[in-house]
Amino acid sequence: MAGSGTAHLRDASAAILRAENLVVEFPLGSTGLKVHAVSDVSLDLLPGETLGLVGESGSGKSTTARALMQMPTPNSGSVFLEQKNLTELSGSDLRELRPQMQMIFQDPISSLNPRRKVTDIVAEPLKIWKRGTTVEQYELVDRVLESVGIDPEGARSRRPSEFSGGQCQRICIARSLMLEPKLLICDEPVSALDVSVQAQILNLLQDLKEQHGLTMLFIAHDLAVVKNVSDRVAVMYLGKLCEVGDPDALYSTPAHPYTKTLLDSIPHPDPDAPKGDFAGLSGEIPSPVAPPSGCRFRTRCPNAQELCEQVEPVMTAVGEDHYVACHFPLLGTPVTL
Amino acid sequence: MPAPSPDNAGRPAADSVFAASGDIATEVTRIADGDARDLDALRKLDPDQIDGARPKKRLGLFFWFAAGFFILVVVLAITAPWLPIKNPAKIVGRPRIAPNSQFWFGTDALGRDIFCRVIWGARASLAVGFLSILFGGVVGTAVGVAAGYLRGKTETVLMVAMDVLLSFPALLLALAIVNFTDSKTILTVSIALGLVAVAPTARLVRANALIYGQKDFVLAARLLGANHVRILRREILPNIVPPLLSFSIIAIAVAMVAEGGLSFLGLSIDAASTATWGNMIVSGKPALENGAPWISLIPSAVLFLTVLALNFSGDRIREYTDVKEG
Amino acid sequence: MSDASPHAQNSPLLEVKNLSTSFRTEHGVVHAVDDVSFVLDRGKTLGVVGESGSGKTVLARSIMGLLPKRNVIREGHVLYEGEDVISYNEKQMSKVWGAEMAMVFQDPMTSLNPVMKIGKQITESLRHHLGVDKDEANATATALLRQVGIPEPERRLSEYPHQLSGGMRQRVTIAIALACGPKVLFADEPTTALDVTVQAQILDLLDDLQRDRHMAMILVSHDLGVVASRTDEIMVMYGGKVVEQASTSELFGNVRMPYTEALLRSIPRIEDPSHTRLEAIPGRPPNLLSPPTGCNFAPRCRYVQERCLVEEPPLESENGHAWRCWYPVGTDSKREALARNLAPGVPIGIPAPGSMSSVGDR
Numbered sequence A: 001m002a003g004s005g006t007a008h009l010r011d012a013s014a015a016i017l018r019a020e021n022l023v024v025e026f027p028l029g030s031t032g033l034k035v036h037a038v039s040d041v042s043l044d045l046l047p048g049e050t051l052g053l054v055g056e057s058g059s060g061k062s063t064t065a066r067a068l069m070q071m072p073t074p075n076s077g078s079v080f081l082e083q084k085n086l087t088e089l090s091g092s093d094l095r096e097l098r099p100q101m102q103m104i105f106q107d108p109i110s111s112l113n114p115r116r117k118v119t120d121i122v123a124e125p126l127k128i129w130k131r132g133t134t135v136e137q138y139e140l141v142d143r144v145l146e147s148v149g150i151d152p153e154g155a156r157s158r159r160p161s162e163f164s165g166g167q168c169q170r171i172c173i174a175r176s177l178m179l180e181p182k183l184l185i186c187d188e189p190v191s192a193l194d195v196s197v198q199a200q201i202l203n204l205l206q207d208l209k210e211q212h213g214l215t216m217l218f219i220a221h222d223l224a225v226v227k228n229v230s231d232r233v234a235v236m237y238l239g240k241l242c243e244v245g246d247p248d249a250l251y252s253t254p255a256h257p258y259t260k261t262l263l264d265s266i267p268h269p270d271p272d273a274p275k276g277d278f279a280g281l282s283g284e285i286p287s288p289v290a291p292p293s294g295c296r297f298r299t300r301c302p303n304a305q306e307l308c309e310q311v312e313p314v315m316t317a318v319g320e321d322h323y324v325a326c327h328f329p330l331l332g333t334p335v336t337l
Numbered sequence B: 001m002p003a004p005s006p007d008n009a010g011r012p013a014a015d016s017v018f019a020a021s022g023d024i025a026t027e028v029t030r031i032a033d034g035d036a037r038d039l040d041a042l043r044k045l046d047p048d049q050i051d052g053a054r055p056k057k058r059l060g061l062f063f064w065f066a067a068g069f070f071i072l073v074v075v076l077a078i079t080a081p082w083l084p085i086k087n088p089a090k091i092v093g094r095p096r097i098a099p100n101s102q103f104w105f106g107t108d109a110l111g112r113d114i115f116c117r118v119i120w121g122a123r124a125s126l127a128v129g130f131l132s133i134l135f136g137g138v139v140g141t142a143v144g145v146a147a148g149y150l151r152g153k154t155e156t157v158l159m160v161a162m163d164v165l166l167s168f169p170a171l172l173l174a175l176a177i178v179n180f181t182d183s184k185t186i187l188t189v190s191i192a193l194g195l196v197a198v199a200p201t202a203r204l205v206r207a208n209a210l211i212y213g214q215k216d217f218v219l220a221a222r223l224l225g226a227n228h229v230r231i232l233r234r235e236i237l238p239n240i241v242p243p244l245l246s247f248s249i250i251a252i253a254v255a256m257v258a259e260g261g262l263s264f265l266g267l268s269i270d271a272a273s274t275a276t277w278g279n280m281i282v283s284g285k286p287a288l289e290n291g292a293p294w295i296s297l298i299p300s301a302v303l304f305l306t307v308l309a310l311n312f313s314g315d316r317i318r319e320y321t322d323v324k325e326g
Numbered sequence C: 001m002s003d004a005s006p007h008a009q010n011s012p013l014l015e016v017k018n019l020s021t022s023f024r025t026e027h028g029v030v031h032a033v034d035d036v037s038f039v040l041d042r043g044k045t046l047g048v049v050g051e052s053g054s055g056k057t058v059l060a061r062s063i064m065g066l067l068p069k070r071n072v073i074r075e076g077h078v079l080y081e082g083e084d085v086i087s088y089n090e091k092q093m094s095k096v097w098g099a100e101m102a103m104v105f106q107d108p109m110t111s112l113n114p115v116m117k118i119g120k121q122i123t124e125s126l127r128h129h130l131g132v133d134k135d136e137a138n139a140t141a142t143a144l145l146r147q148v149g150i151p152e153p154e155r156r157l158s159e160y161p162h163q164l165s166g167g168m169r170q171r172v173t174i175a176i177a178l179a180c181g182p183k184v185l186f187a188d189e190p191t192t193a194l195d196v197t198v199q200a201q202i203l204d205l206l207d208d209l210q211r212d213r214h215m216a217m218i219l220v221s222h223d224l225g226v227v228a229s230r231t232d233e234i235m236v237m238y239g240g241k242v243v244e245q246a247s248t249s250e251l252f253g254n255v256r257m258p259y260t261e262a263l264l265r266s267i268p269r270i271e272d273p274s275h276t277r278l279e280a281i282p283g284r285p286p287n288l289l290s291p292p293t294g295c296n297f298a299p300r301c302r303y304v305q306e307r308c309l310v311e312e313p314p315l316e317s318e319n320g321h322a323w324r325c326w327y328p329v330g331t332d333s334k335r336e337a338l339a340r341n342l343a344p345g346v347p348i349g350i351p352a353p354g355s356m357s358s359v360g361d362r
């Protein structure tokens, strides 16, 4: 995948968030080497849309999310929130925009300060921005807590450790909604939860999205979860995007060999499910310190050719709202789901 | 396994699970919250709804003994001037009277009442303990927070400074300072001992600031637009204070013992002007073999019990304030 | 010990009878595993499924005698090749560990010793159990690493765990578990800490190794998808109790327990279109310190009736399929129970598309 390019981006004036050619690199100690965590990633979100971002651990999903939030600022590339380039804003101008984009994290427990009462945690955004009187603040806290399914009465005297993981994630969601953001970035919000609780949170996010007209970037490594919540899906591998498209098309006719592998790896809750004829993914994800030349997936790709080593593929349309960065896209090979 | 029923024969097995849900579907037309029977009433056994299902933490009886003893010592020390006890410097009887009903702790080599000297001595000893740790705690916390939260060059410079400070033998450092200032008052002795406490405090605070600074809740606060001061005050310090508190309680005990050590070297507060437990123990040394061991042993015992009470309470408070995160 | 046992030939490899395991804690007794029984034959795989805290790990560790002695109460029988090992002391058990039963843990980082070279970690148990010399142990270790799919095994022997990726580490723990040729392998969520592609690799590896060695396996997971295609029998646990137990095909084809049904319906399915509403299970698992009276699942069950709140359902069994419910799925009594819970008076008919989705939600 290794793909760069911006063919999959849509009309810039319509997008609520548009990231172009994001690059994030971390210095590796004092060795002079760099971790290429995100390399030339572009994506955009239209109002009310949910973009799902999938990929293996270490593929750069969280780093992308944090680069969008300018935490830290990407090494290069630009992020536009409604046409305002965040990467060029001063610290205080950026701070003014923070309430418009919020984030929730994978580990709900470490996302909440263990020493504070739950209602205080949820009221914190209002206190930071000095919105309303204390009475008004706590009224709103109660309303929002109720809307995420937490009893505000019980939350007043309790600390996060007295709540389960699923409830903590609800509290995190409540906090992120206090300032009425336009954009919500969810970084693996259900990965740490049990399946039974996962469904509760996914439904809750869906309801809140409709109520508040939220635009969401939803990160996960579970393809079924991503498909369930997304209007558009982007697949990431080793710091680059492989494939972007409408979930139904992308899942039924994956064009990128990596997407197909991911789909074939999913265990089905069905003892008779036909096992894919694809031989699984061999080998290991290469080190992001020295990523392969050309297509970054070529070291594990069953279809790799010489061209893949020399030339990096760029995003190209293979269907309506279906883009792939591969020299030899798989076409017309529907997977048996 | 029973033979497959005709309607799911030949279909993938999992399919029939969902087919089974289909027959539920046929039973119900419209399921809205208002229509459903009040399942919540049936479900009032949900563990979340039961208060008291969650066990309460307790400090335990021994903690209250220890803390009670320490509080008693503090109250006596503070109220000493108003207590109906004698002047600690006044000679009240013959030297070396063994403890009895008139002189509860006996008299010392000069004939002063040890009971009232122990109470007055507590003032000086506790003052040294509190002041030194207050000084060490404030400076150490500032250094530790700056290093652990700001990171970068600040951290490098500060931590090297702390390593240098730590590499001096602690008592030697205090000794040098007292010797250098040449004034042996409560304040100078406290500053000397406090300086010794700076480096360990700074390290403890830095380690905690590092841990908590990387938690997602700090990132969440930053993404909400909170500034550094607010993050330190609301998110980081509340997590550092409890371990710091229990550390400081134990450090007070150490400082009180260290004051006694300085007394032995003749470097603590002048015995002539102010009684401290340290200089009382030292002054009783010659009498230890002369048939009046209580002159030394009683202030030693009081110091020992106070230190024990502090250590024990410090430990319990640490356990008690430890919050579960997972 | 197989040679020592007179019943070795005709008794099943592992039989667990009424095993209960409780912990004495300062807040009271926690019944982490309550009255579990099963039989595991050579070459077969038992799947154990349940939410976190349902007692899967305690069950596995309890069978292997790997729990802290201090605060644990174990009752029941663990018959290994006909011999009850529950009364074995640590020394007797250490002959069983590795050579008869072995375990692969969830988190390979914590189950490997971070300061010991990988080679040493494998050869240690070889030398302890089989008494082989150093060169032979090294040769076996190399062969094992190759078997679990680690490239350049010779080089890896002298590396430390942190030099390997998560998937590689899990392969190493599998190699260690297999070193002395155990007859039963306990795999406690072996892939939960891993990515979906690596998960598939590790599960396939376990499958192959099991077939080659004719080894029995207990595969613990919280994911029904993981156990569905890789087990012969499945045990669903909830709040320390077995709530459903059947052969894999029977379980998936004929779910009886409302909890299992709810679990299956709450998983997003990849073949469903996007934005399909999920049927979540409300609430959360019971607090084992004060479990509800009656059925453990009652606070979350969509079929709950007054009876469920006062009377605990027994484990009922029919043709080898056992469940613990008064109103099992697929029976008339359940249909009636559901109908009572939903909108009394509303006529029964064909639902509008999508209306099902709100059932059991939140």
Ligand SMILES: Nc1ncnc2c1ncn2[C@@H]1O[C@H](COP(=O)(O)OP(=O)(O)OP(=O)(O)O)[C@@H](O)[C@H]1O
Binding pocket: A026, A027, A035, A036, A037, A055, A056, A057, A058, A059, A060, A061, A062, A063, A064, A221, A288
């Ligand atoms: N602060 C950092 N310093 C050095 N390397 C980093 C840093 N943060 C991330 N990386 C590296 O960047 C790459 C992408 O990391 P990222 O956390 O975004 O992955 P991810 O897809 O979110 O994975 P996971 O599912 O494990 O969270 C990884 O190789 C990671 O080790």
Ligand SMILES: Nc1ncnc2c1ncn2[C@@H]1O[C@H](COP(=O)(O)OP(=O)(O)O)[C@@H](O)[C@H]1O
Binding pocket: C023, C025, C030, C032, C050, C051, C052, C053, C054, C055, C056, C057, C058, C059, C068, C288
């Ligand atoms: N050493 C222990 N002391 C007390 N309780 C324990 C101990 N180990 C496990 N438990 C309790 O036993 C129950 C089952 O735990 P476990 O088997 O680890 O769940 P799972 O593996 O399904 O996530 C939990 O309630 C857990 O808190």
Ligand code: SF4
Binding pocket: A001, A002, A256, A257, A258, A295, A296, A297, A298, A299, A301, A302, A303, A304, A305, A308, A313, A325, A326, A327, A328, A329
């Ligand atoms: S075919 Fe070539 S370009 Fe396409 S994924 Fe494979 S290696 Fe990359």
Ligand code: SF4
Binding pocket: C257, C258, C259, C295, C296, C297, C298, C299, C301, C302, C303, C304, C305, C308, C313, C324, C325, C326, C327, C328
């Ligand atoms: S016994 Fe009652 S509450 Fe329990 S699972 Fe069965 S129907 Fe539900």
Ligand SMILES: [Mg+2]
Binding pocket: A061, A062, A187, A188
């Ligand atoms: Mg991540």
Ligand SMILES: [Mg+2]
Binding pocket: C056, C057, C189
């Ligand atoms: Mg477990």
